[in-house]
Amino acid sequence: MRLAELSERGGASTATIKYYLREGLLQPGRRISATQAEYGEDHLRRLRLVRALIQIGGVSVADAREVIAAAEDESLDHHLRLGAATRSLPCVERPDEDDPAVATARRSVDGLLEALGWAPDSGTDLLSPAHRRLIDSVTALVRLGYPCGTEQLLPYGRLAAQLAVTDLDLVEEQPTATEQIEAAVALTVLYEPVLLSLRRMAHAEESARRL
């Protein structure tokens, strides 16, 4: 298909598509003349994925590019590509543990990971963005005085482990490795608002039930 049809079917203006092409978010089309290129179903799927990551997932253009680059790097094996795409993004420094709230949060999170049998980032000064964000969020709860020891976090960790099984079952239904990786990225990011919306609706239901 030509650029105009890709724009029509992908729901993005031709200016947006050209921007994604320049930024490396979309692979180039097959050139058929000095000014025209031909695009396929792969381009359409990638275009929809990029738009959904940015518009629904709230991912920045730079971050979307890194996630997609990791997923496409064929020098990595399938597991590493999937891990790179779902983990995504550069590691970050540990927070400053001179702060007592941070030290408390760190102990809660370490206890949680041990109880769950998870072993991320051990023996390094760098953390995955998710691990760092977890410590930061627990630190905020500690500062507000809410209970968030290992015991309070554990039900959330167990539910997250159940969710990951559901999520990866959906990923494995995809037919090819590339589509599995695209699905992993899409489902990781796009199911986040699904999950948060459902949790808020569940709060309203559960509080109505109790009170």
Place this chain on the structure above:
Amino acid sequence: MRLAELSERGGASTATIKYYLREGLLQPGRRISATQAEYGEDHLRRLRLVRALIQIGGVSVADAREVIAAAEDESLDHHLRLGAATRSLPCVERPDEDDPAVATARRSVDGLLEALGWAPDSGTDLLSPAHRRLIDSVTALVRLGYPCGTEQLLPYGRLAAQLAVTDLDLVEEQPTATEQIEAAVALTVLYEPVLLSLRRMAHAEESARRL
């Protein structure tokens, strides 16, 4: 305590505190002279909550004000105040169902709510923000061609219901009604990054386990 001590203990500059006072995010102190006011532990807790909502929860100042106003409105009974605070924020219009992807998403979500026995927003043209966000997110998944019928959404809905029980158990541990409402707001918003971080870490663990 005076403004300087509130600033020190709350980790916010005096300029920030004055801004929150002007915007109605923080209740006024007890005036002790023309230029000085006295603040208590209530102010400190509220200040920490507002900062956490805005900095960790990513809530706008305007939205934080509405959430707090709903929680403080003593003309509402306890259930309604808790509901107003956790639900928060004005209702929004239904999305345009002439779009076939929206219509598909709407059917999936309606089927999900029926299967879960939830009955929000029925018989009105307005939806809660969470309900609208759910339909929008599912619409994005439909457009990308990922399976997200009622059957795929149901495990997420069941887990959200389990989370709500855990969440409201924590809320009910708070001693007073006002503290329960503050806790509901704090836990709703502040456990969102906790949950999303744990889900991403669980993905990394589960994909390592499978591959």
